[in-house]
Amino acid sequence: MAIIKVIEIMCNSPKSWEDAAQQAVIEASRTIKHIRSLYIKEHSALVDVNNKIKEYRITANISFEIEIEPKSVSKK
Numbered sequence: 001m002a003i004i005k006v007i008e009i010m011c012n013s014p015k016s017w018e019d020a021a022q023q024a025v026i027e028a029s030r031t032i033k034h035i036r037s038l039y040i041k042e043h044s045a046l047v048d049v050n051n052k053i054k055e056y057r058i059t060a061n062i063s064f065e066i067e068i069e070p071k072s073v074s075k076k
Contacts, residue, residue, distance in 0.1 A: 002065050002066075003065065003066040003068065004036065004063050004064065004065055004066070005063070005064055005065075005066050006061050006062070006063045007028075007032075007061065007062055007064075008041070008059065008060070008061055009024055009027075009028060009059075009060055009061075009062055010057065010058065010059050010060075011023050011024035011027065011057070011058055011060070012046075012055050012056060012057045012058075013055070013056050014054070014055055014056070015056070016056055017040075017043050017056045017058055019056070020056050020057060020058045021038060021040060021058055021060065024038065024058065024060055024062070025038055025062070028062050032062070032064050033064065033065075033067065034064050034065040034066075034067070035062060035063070035064045036063045036064055036065060037062070037063045038060050038061070038062055038063075039060060039061040039062075039063070040058050040059075040060050041058075041059045041060060041061060042058065042059040043056070043057070043058055044056075044057045044058075044059075045057065
């Protein structure tokens with residue numbers, strides 16, 4: 001039986017929302033193993049004084065499988 005944990009993260013990119021999502025997975029994978037999925041909850045953008053998008057931002061849930069150590073069998 002697999003146990004899946006979900007965490008919420010935020011990430012940004014100067015390129016696109018897609019790139020922000022990819023960066024989120026890359027950064028999360030530095031400390032989290034067995035990433036299964038990414039669910040984008042929100043998109044937003046920061047706009048500069050020239051009305052150009054300066055930064056793309058996402059809020060997302062990442063789900064990953066928890067490693068469970070096998071139960072040891074004790075003999076009585």
